[in-house]
Amino acid sequence: DGGITQSPKYLFRKEGQNVTLSCEQNLNHDAMYWYRQDPGQGLRLIYYSQIVNDFQKGDIAEGYSVSREKKESFPLTVTSAQKNPTAFYLCASRTEGAGLEKQYFGPGTRLTVT
Amino acid sequence: QQPVQSPQAVILREGEDAVINCSSSKALYSVHWYRQKHGEAPVFLMILLKGGEQKGHEKISASFNEKKQQSSLYLTASQLSYSGTYFCGTQRNDYKLSFGAGTTVTVRA
Numbered sequence: 692d693g694g695i696t697q698s699p700k701y702l703f704r705k706e707g708q709n710v711t712l713s714c715e716q717n718l719n720h721d722a723m724y725w726y727r728q729d730p731g732q733g734l735r736l737i738y739y740s741q742i743v744n745d746f747q748k749g750d751i752a753e754g755y756s757v758s759r760e761k762k763e764s765f766p767l768t769v770t771s772a773q774k775n776p777t778a779f780y781l782c783a784s785r786t787e788g789a790g791l792e793k794q795y796f797g798p799g800t801r802l803t804v805t
Numbered sequence: 806q807q808p809v810q811s812p813q814a815v816i817l818r819e820g821e822d823a824v825i826n827c828s829s830s831k832a833l834y835s836v837h838w839y840r841q842k843h844g845e846a847p848v849f850l851m852i853l854l855k856g857g858e859q860k861g862h863e864k865i866s867a868s869f870n871e872k873k874q875q876s877s878l879y880l881t882a883s884q885l886s887y888s889g890t891y892f893c894g895t896q897r898n899d900y901k902l903s904f905g906a907g908t909t910v911t912v913r914a
Binding site for chain 1: 838845852906
């Protein structure tokens with residue numbers, strides 16, 4: 692079955708440590724996205740990538756980094772510079788076709804930093 | 806810029822109807838609607854392109870008023886399975902979606 696996988700589902704880290712969240716898709720989508728979700732605030736875009744070896748900052752990129760070395764993979768690193776990293780992180784990829792673009796979301800990773 | 810959704814929350818009894826609104830101050834290319842159950846990923850419901858067409862998914866439909874930059878989601882004859890948080894995502898002329906804060910819908914028996 693095609694889809695997006697994120698692992699792990701729950702992640703716990705100590706303050707000051709970097710942590711990398713994985714996102715893999717086998718949908719053959721070019722575009723991939725990372726969102727952060729906090730209670731009552733909807734989804735905020737962290738980074739997105741339209742094609743391999745290229746990515747752009749979203750609305751809240753500070754304290755995060757990404758790479759896109761393969762079409763299938765778009766890992767997100769939450770660095771120690773991120774002031775409030777505890778959140779639910781969602782990865783998504785997008786279909787192609789003018790007017791038909793849909794984003795499909797992975798199951799998410801809930802990160803808790805103490 | 807994030808779209809504005811209203812209301813923030815709505816409580817329904819099975820069989821009742823509801824409308825959720827999504828407004829943007831910028832010209833839009835499309836509006837996307839998603840539903841999220843607690844602790845799960847958002848699930849795509851429908852996409853509306855500028856042109857005012859109405860779409861449907863089960864007994865859930867939506868419209869897009871291009872002149873007002875506003876979209877409305879209509880929940881008709883609500884079922885228990887309609888409970889969740891509904892998000893609109895607005896797209897301008899790029900690859901990014903901006904999401905509203907969400908509308909929490911609770912359907913009771």
